[in-house]
Amino acid sequence: MITEKKYSIEELQAYKKRSIASEVWRNYKKSPSAMMGLIIIVIILIAAIIAQIIYDYNVDIVQQDMMNRLQSPSSTHFLGTDQYGRDILVRILYGAKYSLSVGIVSVAISCLFGSTLGLIAGYYGGFTENIILRACEVFMGIPSILLGIAIMSAFGQSLLVLMFAIGLVYVPMFARTARAAVLPVRDQEYIEAAKVSGVSNLSIIFTHVLPNSMSPIIVQITMGVANGILTASSLSFLGLGVPVPAPEWGAMLSSGREFIRDYSYLTFFPGLAIMITVLAFNLMGDGLRDALDPKLKQ
Amino acid sequence: MIRYILKRFLMMLPVLLAVSFVVYFLMDLAPGDIVSMMAPQDATEAEIEMMREEMGLGGTLPQRYLRYMVNLLKGDLGDSLSMKRPVKDVFFERFPATLKLAFASIIVAMIISIPLGIAAATNHRSWLDGASMITAMLGLSMPSFWLGLLLIILFSLKLGWFPSGGSSGITSIILPAITLGAGQAGNLTRITRSSMLEVIRQDYLRTARAKGVSENKVIYKHALKNALIPIITIFGSTLGNALGGAVAIETVFSWPGVGRLTVSAINTRDMTLATGCIIMFTIFLTLTMLIVDIAYAYADPRIKAQYSK
Numbered sequence: 001m002i003t004e005k006k007y008s009i010e011e012l013q014a015y016k017k018r019s020i021a022s023e024v025w026r027n028y029k030k031s032p033s034a035m036m037g038l039i040i041i042v043i044i045l046i047a048a049i050i051a052q053i054i055y056d057y058n059v060d061i062v063q064q065d066m067m068n069r070l071q072s073p074s075s076t077h078f079l080g081t082d083q084y085g086r087d088i089l090v091r092i093l094y095g096a097k098y099s100l101s102v103g104i105v106s107v108a109i110s111c112l113f114g115s116t117l118g119l120i121a122g123y124y125g126g127f128t129e130n131i132i133l134r135a136c137e138v139f140m141g142i143p144s145i146l147l148g149i150a151i152m153s154a155f156g157q158s159l160l161v162l163m164f165a166i167g168l169v170y171v172p173m174f175a176r177t178a179r180a181a182v183l184p185v186r187d188q189e190y191i192e193a194a195k196v197s198g199v200s201n202l203s204i205i206f207t208h209v210l211p212n213s214m215s216p217i218i219v220q221i222t223m224g225v226a227n228g229i230l231t232a233s234s235l236s237f238l239g240l241g242v243p244v245p246a247p248e249w250g251a252m253l254s255s256g257r258e259f260i261r262d263y264s265y266l267t268f269f270p271g272l273a274i275m276i277t278v279l280a281f282n283l284m285g286d287g288l289r290d291a292l293d294p295k296l297k298q
Numbered sequence: 299m300i301r302y303i304l305k306r307f308l309m310m311l312p313v314l315l316a317v318s319f320v321v322y323f324l325m326d327l328a329p330g331d332i333v334s335m336m337a338p339q340d341a342t343e344a345e346i347e348m349m350r351e352e353m354g355l356g357g358t359l360p361q362r363y364l365r366y367m368v369n370l371l372k373g374d375l376g377d378s379l380s381m382k383r384p385v386k387d388v389f390f391e392r393f394p395a396t397l398k399l400a401f402a403s404i405i406v407a408m409i410i411s412i413p414l415g416i417a418a419a420t421n422h423r424s425w426l427d428g429a430s431m432i433t434a435m436l437g438l439s440m441p442s443f444w445l446g447l448l449l450i451i452l453f454s455l456k457l458g459w460f461p462s463g464g465s466s467g468i469t470s471i472i473l474p475a476i477t478l479g480a481g482q483a484g485n486l487t488r489i490t491r492s493s494m495l496e497v498i499r500q501d502y503l504r505t506a507r508a509k510g511v512s513e514n515k516v517i518y519k520h521a522l523k524n525a526l527i528p529i530i531t532i533f534g535s536t537l538g539n540a541l542g543g544a545v546a547i548e549t550v551f552s553w554p555g556v557g558r559l560t561v562s563a564i565n566t567r568d569m570t571l572a573t574g575c576i577i578m579f580t581i582f583l584t585l586t587m588l589i590v591d592i593a594y595a596y597a598d599p600r601i602k603a604q605y606s607k
Contacts, residue, residue, distance in 0.1 A: 138316040142580050143542030146560065150576060153564050154327035230441055234546045237443050238561050253444060264451045271444030279439035286435075 027291035034287020040280035048096035061086070061094050062245045070263050079269045082252070083259060088266070092273050095247035099277055102163050102232040102242075103225040109167025110224060114174025115217055119205055121175065122182025122213075129179070136172035144169045145234055152240040159242050162235065166228045177220045181213030188212075215292040222285035226278045233274050249274045303592055310588055317584070318370070318577050322363050325573040366573075375574035380566050385574035389556060393578075395465060396548070396555035399478065400540040402471050406479030407486050407536070412529075414483075415490025419498060419525075420517060430487060437484030442543055446477040446550040463552035474551040478543050482536055486529060494525040534590035538583050 028034055055061060065085030073080040079088040121132040139147065151165035185191065186209070194204050233250030235241040242248035244255065249270040256266025341349075357365070369376065375385035411434075418430040453473060454462035461470045497503065498521055506520050507513075545557030552558070556575055563572040 134313060135316075137313050138320060141313060141317045141584050142321065142576065143538060143545070143583065145542050145545045146576050146579060149545075149560065149564060150321055150324040150572075153572070154324040156329060226439065230439075233441050234443065237441075238546060238549060239565065240561075250441070253441075253447070257447065260447060260451060261455055264455075267444070267447050267451075271441055271447070274441045274444065275436070275439050278441075279435065282435060282439050 024291045028287050031287045033283050037280045037283025047093050051093040055094050060090055080265050091247035095249050098242055098248040099229045103229040105163040106166035106228045107224040110170035110174050114171040115178040118175040118178025122179040123205055136175050140172045148235050157243045162241050166231055170224055177216050181216045185209050185212045219285055219289045222281050226281035229278050317580050321576045325569050376570045378571040380568040385571050389578050392556045392559050396544050399544050402475035403478035403540050406475050407482035410483040411486035412490055415487045418491040419494035434484045434487040437480045442481050443546045443550050449473045465554055474547050474553055478547045489528055493528045497521045497525045534587040
């Protein structure tokens, strides 16, 4: 005998909500490389936070100690000291906050503006879409590093400008991703149904279109953090990012260049830190893409 | 076909105009004024203003931009303030070096990525696949200037095989080309692999195998030809990435290209030179993308058909 269990609407909704998130997580967990990316990111985040608490910027990070300059890695200074006698490991740990915050804030900026523009372009189509796409073309036409250089020299070098510059550079990418994600959703029957029942365009975009075109945007966010960190460190390396003496990784690498012949660890470790961080975000992005859309993996 | 080319070309013009305005506007905002830097210490405001007029830097922003664009169309980008020479001459003197580096890096990228991508796809889910994907991921995640410095440490300082910078002879391009190519290779390997995986499942490959064609021939003759299409399609953006990436690499290897020129122009506040370089660079890139697109449309009957009426 078959017994039918009755579900209340609330129960069903709760079930549905849980299942989307947990299914993505279940798929994500299956990939060891994706999990490794996530674990590395968590470790870097924790290390960065602890470094902010235990180290004092003026004493541990920028104060010079010429007695101990250019010491090779040892048990007192695991990664050695730089030309001003500052501990490289401490500076790298403390400096994680620059790369992470530039990556995250700039992606937040480009995601917010880019996705909104992309949603509008994809949803309304026609003239609006044309204008937005042409504007994107303008900003994509300029190589991102050159656009970054132009913005940095226009508004001066600071962490805030760097975040803004990288954010602006990647706006078109989000706009295009969001637009492409909206296109297949736009002509679905449920959108038409919502329109017929008199729902406003704005609320259709946010309640129906956006949730159904989220996956590519989420993937773009993680990849965007990776690209943002790389571009930011290039700009700092060229002397156009976070100004010295802040321990930004790209800037540390650049200032170690003079000593490359005899003290190559000065350039090696900051670069390694950049690579590991970027790698972690890339692995996470790959894992998320597979988890959000298992079909793609085939 | 003519209609397609014409349409694409007309669509490009407003974009180029907007690009030039954005760059001009940004560079105009930059603090640090070369005129007051060059003026004698005791110069008065009026004298500085006169110097500004003489150097062609007077007037409001729209006036200056308009004058700049009119001159640009005449082929005049102004004079570099620090080098005392026409920007156009300086740019075209340096540009071939950047192009050479970009093309060399693309060749390096292809030499690395195509065999790696094929190996990964034909041995799907084996250790070889995993190893090539990890390599590709590392290439994508590595800051290129760091890789450049590591190569300098190993191959020019420790082993002394290649020069660490400059552009004298064929050996000097090897390290910068590998550095710039490695980043591109990461991307291209992933694309080769996924497009190869797709092609391998096609019916015509099964047919070829059923006919008794040898496995090597199936892979290299039937599959590879089709798998390479996406790589050719993205040639425009690959070249764009290579040219953009060259900016940092040229600085690392003291390569006498436009990228290093632009960075040093910014550092010396020579805004006429920097603006000219960025605008010319972008125009060149946009034109290249257009040519690649047209060539692609020419080669692909499906795109051609859309515009043949």
